[in-house]
Structure formats: C-alpha cells, structure tokens
Amino acid sequence: MHRLFFLAGSVLMAAIPQQLRSEAFDYYINPVISRVAGKEGVQEIKQLTPALIADNDRVIPEASAALIVIYTNDSRYSKLLVRSAFRKVDADHKVPMLLIERFVTYKEGQERTITASGQDVNLFPGFRFNLDIGQVVPAELGGDLRFVVDGDKVYTETLGKAKMYLLTKPLPDAIPKKGPKLQVGETFEPRYFNGTYKLYDDGRRSGKLVLQVGEAGEVTGAYYSDKDGAKYEVHGKLGSPVYSIQFTIKFPRSEQVFQGWLFTGDGKALCGSSRIQDREAGFYAVRTEE
DSSP: OHHHHHHHHHHHHHHHHHHHHHHHHHTOOHHHHTTOTTOTTEEEESEEOHHHHHHTTTSSTTOOSEEEEEEOTTSOEEEEEEEEEEEEEETTEEEEEEEEEEEEEEOTTOSSOEEEEEEEEEEOTTOEEETTTTEEEOGGGOOSEEEEEETTEEEEEEOTTOEEEEESSOOGGGSOOOOOOOOOOSSOOGGGGOEEEEEEETTTEEEEEEEEEOTTSEEEEEEEETTTOOEEEEEEEEOSSTTEEEEEEEOSSOEEEEEEEEOTTTSOEEEEEEEETTEEEEEEEEEOOO
16 A cells, blocks of 8 residues: 555656646747747757757756747747757667657747647658648758758758747746735625636536626636637626626637536636537636636
C-alpha cells in the first residue's frame, strides 16, 4: 500500500511540470506574439544556433526549450518551443536535428483561432518546415524554416520573407491578470456569475467560457473552443432562482442553449444541461483565476 501511494505521488509530481509548461505556452496568444517586434527581451535573429537555444531555454517555466516566434511567409504568427537534439544512427554516428516540441500558428487577425498546430516534430539537415500548414515540405514548396548543418556550423534559419524572434525572458503582457477573489456571502448576488470558466460539454467538447452579468440580469461574454481556439459570442439572462442562468453560444451554423445553476456555497462551479439541434446533454464549468 505504501508503494502504491509512492507511485501515485510520483506520477502526480511528474505531471506538474508538463502542466506548467502547457499553461505558460498557452498564454502567448496571437495578440501577444504579433507585437513582439522591438520589445524588451525579444531579439530578431536570422539564424537560431544551439548556443542561443541553450542560453534561452528557461523562458517557459520548468521547460528546457527555447521559445521563438515566427512571422510566416503567409503573414501569420506562430509560436514554437524548440530544442537542439541528435538522432543516433550507429555507435559512431549521430545526426543533429531541431526538435520542435510544440508549435501553434494563429489565423491572422484572430485572438486564439488556430490554423495549424502540432508537437514532437524532428527537423533534420536540409529539411524545411511550413508553419502555415504544419508540415515538412520539399524545397519547391518554400517553407518558413530550414535546418542547416554546414561543417561545424549548425543552425535553423528563416526562408523567404519569414522573420524569427527569440524570447530571452518572459513577456509581462503574456501572463493573464488574476481577477478579484470571489467571496460568496449568505445572500446570493448576480455578480457571482462574473468570471472565466473552463467549460466541459458532454465529455465531447471543452473550452474557455467568459461570463459578464449586467445590471438588468442580461448575460454577455465569449466562448473559446479548445479544438481550434475560435471565439464565439455568448448571450443570455439570469433566471429564477437567482443562481440559475440561461445562455446561448452562437456558432456559425447553429446555436447551443445552456441552462445551469451556480454553486451557492462558493461559486466555483456551474452545472446543468444544454441543447443543440434537439439533442440534450449535460455540462459543467469550473471557475478559473483569470
């Protein structure tokens, strides 16, 4: 039994750094990375060397990868976590490569909408990577990055009109501001609904839900899909009892109506049911600190 508890604790501790990396990387959304040029802690570079990666691999907490931003040939912004690595061929031969741990390319002009994303991409000498489609491509298809080994020189360079920015320290505007801590009194107030939630819909969909309640009980806000980061309008109203709410997420071809109730003890969770195209299902949403 003691061994079981030790193993469970070890698994939990191992998962924490990955969660920290994921959260910090996710904070660098399109409005942040599209304004990196000229900022303190950001260097525009033509070539990314293993030495530069090693000197700047702690911008994301608990990571051992450098954070770079690429302005692509299709005028989009992409963020990447990259490391220098080797692929062993035999006992006496290793091939250098660039390991792209994660990358996300955003749709131009959108806050979080993603055009391409991926992880664990191995870029070998002479290979090119197109961030707009998220694929390794041949020379005739251009690409945004190329990994080069020229004698003792090893580096990653941009191609065409693509630009590369290396972050040497975290950007202050990438860290979301924490909202005021919710204090729920004995009498329930409509303002308790205000805030940001992680919404889980029928075990099929999830995303970020932002709610704001007006003086007349009208509900406005936004929903950001975890699938592709797309933003959708939210509108609704409070009901009776006062801790009930009805809101609608407006998708391009349909609307989904949610009927829920906020926990009156601490206001930390919202749960209920939803309906989309005559299909009913359950949902719950957990308050976050944003």
